Amino acid sequence: MWIRSQDLKILTEIHDLDIDGANQIWNGCSLLGKYSSEEKALEVLDEIQKVISDKRYCAIDNVTRKSYILNKGVHVYQMPQDEDVEV
Numbered sequence: 001m002w003i004r005s006q007d008l009k010i011l012t013e014i015h016d017l018d019i020d021g022a023n024q025i026w027n028g029c030s031l032l033g034k035y036s037s038e039e040k041a042l043e044v045l046d047e048i049q050k051v052i053s054d055k056r057y058c059a060i061d062n063v064t065r066k067s068y069i070l071n072k073g074v075h076v077y078q079m080p081q082d083e084d085v086e087v
Contacts, residue, residue, distance in 0.1 A: 001052055002076040006033045011076070017045060025079070033079040040085040051077055 004011050014027045023035045025044060035041040 001048070003027065003032055003048070004076055004078045005031070006079045006081060017048065019045065035082050035085065037087070039087040040082060043085050043087050044080060047080075048077055 001014055002011060003014050010030050010032065012027055012030055012032075016027070017032070018026045019038065019041045020026060023038050023041045024031055025033045025035070025041055033041075033044060035044065
């Protein structure tokens, strides 16, 4: 899955996400979003989990031995701003 950071400066394929003690969401060493509470950060992770669980967005078809294409439904998740997250 691909995620665009809050500040729009990072577009990254994610494999794991972490929330630190300052309620910031990280993908490795890339800061993707900052939230005012742990509850808001967890809500964003819940939204991302729902998108990942929808297999239509993550399907990859093997076209040839080493060539892959993403289905039309592939989704790039935009990290919401803090004020846009409701808990």
